[in-house]
Amino acid sequence: MRTVAIGFSLVMITCSWQAVAAESTEVQHDVQRYTVKESTSITGTNFHRDIIKAGAIPLDKRYGQLTSEQKNILKSPYEKMGPADEPPFPSDGLMPILAPLAKLQEKTDFKFKGPLTLYVSVDNAGKATSVSVVDSPDPGIAKVAALALMSQTYKPAVCNGAPCSMQYPFHVDLIGVERMEMHTFNPDLL
16 A cells, blocks of 8 residues: 555656646747646646746757757847857756746746746856856746756856857746635625
């Protein structure tokens, strides 16, 4: 019986991770946009709301798996990056960074809403050395994001054919959920 309970718990943890890791896409201005959805649906539906807008880079891809167009999107914020140069990028993709943010967003009843922008300094070996917060709806979620960014290894940037130090800009939009107020039915109003 205990083995069944432990096995069931592991299945539930795995299912929960897969639900948080779910991403959806939409096309805006001929560019695909990726979002993270909530892990549980609204009561009475199978609809999972978007809780994080993550941009135009697939959340589950490593840098080597990105298309040329997606790599160009990553390079676009950098001013003087040559055709052979590359920006740093999280080694395991974006989802290991977004998953803790999504879990916190759900645990706090989706109270965080607004832009979240941080810059991670990545050395030439792909190690995060520091994080600076540029914009955040709350210091607590900025701390979670900073910890998630610092715990990652990165594909180092490439400058003139050699690994180099560079900052990685991380930006998402947190989608807060406004809860509907529940009103009791008053038959006297009829």
